[in-house]
Amino acid sequence: MTPNAPRIVGRDYMAAAETREDHSADEAISTVASAALSSDRSSATLATGTEPDHAAVAGPVPPPTTIPHAGVVTPSDSTRFSMAGANRAAVAPPVRFNRARNALVALSLRDFRYLFISTVSAGFGQWAQMIGMGWLVFEMTGHSVSQLAIVAALGGAVRLISAPVVGVLLDRWNRRIVLVSSISAGAAQGALLAVLVITGLVEIWHIYLFVVLEAVLSTSDQIARQAFVYDVSTDDTLPNAIALSATSHNVARIAGPPLAGAMIGLFGTGAAFIFLAATMTLAALLTLPISSRTRQGIADRSHPLRSLAEGVRYVWSEPVLRGLVIVRTIPAFLVFPYMTLLPVFAEDVLEAGSRGYGLLAAGAGWGSLVGLTALTLTGNVRRKGALVIGGMLVYSTTLFGFTQSTVFWLSFSLLTVGGVFFSVAMALAQTVLQTMARNDMRGRVTSVYQTSGALMPLGALPMAMVVELLGPARGVGSFVVLAAALIVLTVIVSPALKLA
Numbered sequence: 001m002t003p004n005a006p007r008i009v010g011r012d013y014m015a016a017a018e019t020r021e022d023h024s025a026d027e028a029i030s031t032v033a034s035a036a037l038s039s040d041r042s043s044a045t046l047a048t049g050t051e052p053d054h055a056a057v058a059g060p061v062p063p064p065t066t067i068p069h070a071g072v073v074t075p076s077d078s079t080r081f082s083m084a085g086a087n088r089a090a091v092a093p094p095v096r097f098n099r100a101r102n103a104l105v106a107l108s109l110r111d112f113r114y115l116f117i118s119t120v121s122a123g124f125g126q127w128a129q130m131i132g133m134g135w136l137v138f139e140m141t142g143h144s145v146s147q148l149a150i151v152a153a154l155g156g157a158v159r160l161i162s163a164p165v166v167g168v169l170l171d172r173w174n175r176r177i178v179l180v181s182s183i184s185a186g187a188a189q190g191a192l193l194a195v196l197v198i199t200g201l202v203e204i205w206h207i208y209l210f211v212v213l214e215a216v217l218s219t220s221d222q223i224a225r226q227a228f229v230y231d232v233s234t235d236d237t238l239p240n241a242i243a244l245s246a247t248s249h250n251v252a253r254i255a256g257p258p259l260a261g262a263m264i265g266l267f268g269t270g271a272a273f274i275f276l277a278a279t280m281t282l283a284a285l286l287t288l289p290i291s292s293r294t295r296q297g298i299a300d301r302s303h304p305l306r307s308l309a310e311g312v313r314y315v316w317s318e319p320v321l322r323g324l325v326i327v328r329t330i331p332a333f334l335v336f337p338y339m340t341l342l343p344v345f346a347e348d349v350l351e352a353g354s355r356g357y358g359l360l361a362a363g364a365g366w367g368s369l370v371g372l373t374a375l376t377l378t379g380n381v382r383r384k385g386a387l388v389i390g391g392m393l394v395y396s397t398t399l400f401g402f403t404q405s406t407v408f409w410l411s412f413s414l415l416t417v418g419g420v421f422f423s424v425a426m427a428l429a430q431t432v433l434q435t436m437a438r439n440d441m442r443g444r445v446t447s448v449y450q451t452s453g454a455l456m457p458l459g460a461l462p463m464a465m466v467v468e469l470l471g472p473a474r475g476v477g478s479f480v481v482l483a484a485a486l487i488v489l490t491v492i493v494s495p496a497l498k499l500a
Helices: 010-022 025-048 075-081 099-103 110-140 145-170 175-198 204-231 238-267 270-287 304-317 319-334 336-349 353-378 384-404 408-436 439-453 455-470 472-493
Strands: none
Touching: 099 353, 110 145, 110 175, 110 204, 110 238, 110 270, 110 336, 110 353, 145 175, 145 204, 145 304, 145 336, 145 439, 145 455, 175 204, 175 270, 204 238, 204 408, 204 439, 238 270, 238 353, 238 408, 304 319, 304 439, 319 336, 319 384, 319 408, 319 439, 319 455, 319 472, 336 353, 336 455, 336 472, 353 408, 384 408, 384 472, 408 439, 439 455, 455 472
């Protein structure tokens, strides 16, 4: 669109439509024309520093202009609007804003549809592996909290090391190829683990080996998907695409854990890994049709170590990106590790068994679905940074309530409410991240952000040690209170994020 092209914003257009109800059609046309001319003068004055004449405004016919929430106005229509003697037929009827359609606008993109469905399928597999692996360790070690924490810490250490490497590769290689490869390898390791469990040949060292392999593959998958959402969307649909992508994760988060818990209860732990192999295979098949031509940036050809260092420096030099990483790091280390100790709450505190464990893991997912649905219907909200901070603080509050509860349905409800605020905070954080990141740095920026999330399993070990000393309620609760205090302190010291 040229700088001098006339444009009518949706607010002015609807105001003219309301005027037409009380006055004549000519007066309504005059109202719209005035708004158009005012917009034209402002645009031209900003571009040239002088007041334009009407002939210049109505000059060459530009391409069609899309009006957010108010339909499409063709160049000829907008030109007529800006003329005093406009033809009455040029005034199109007002178009009402369809919230339901706007909430799904990113699904109109073919490649994003495939990525969305693939993410749902892969999410089911990842949750089946998490639930299955947690329960397998819990059974094989005689309900050992320390072993659960050690396995989680091992996975976290591998994620912490592999995430920056994956980010460098994503800025050098085609992200679709990386995604398909990681999913396919995940399906293969799931099938092998299922065979070992079903035949009774599995040993504790096997678990450690598969934890390392799974950490590398899931890190590649998650970082590639987050960056790939940008590649297969447009600037206009990016916020909606991120919200829908997060929704697809939470669909799996809601249905996956209780389904995996039910399969373990009915058919044994091996069933979860069979399910993992099947869903990952389906996810790989759904990713293959995505076009290899996306808006991924020019491949980085510098030395890998130099490329990695440049990515870290870039993130740290941007106050908002730096704030996002810090605010994610604090709960990742001090709050999120409670998830690895959910079997302890399910079995020892709430006496709900494996099915209760699955339901608790899904509780936050139910809340997340509600929060993300509200976010997609709301659209592109303002003050995203402030909402990220507020959402994390409310999430910490509800989680503290969960740690003090001894009633199953109260615990489930608190996790659900917390999931609403957590999901909105994370989706908005991802939107700010992908919007601000330079395209040639996108893989590395995403990996740095993801690396902060990899601290979750590392935080599981000190949390488990405190839990063994103080018990689940006081142990996890003290970590949550500390995290909330540090988030508040971060905002006070570095306020850039809350203004984003």
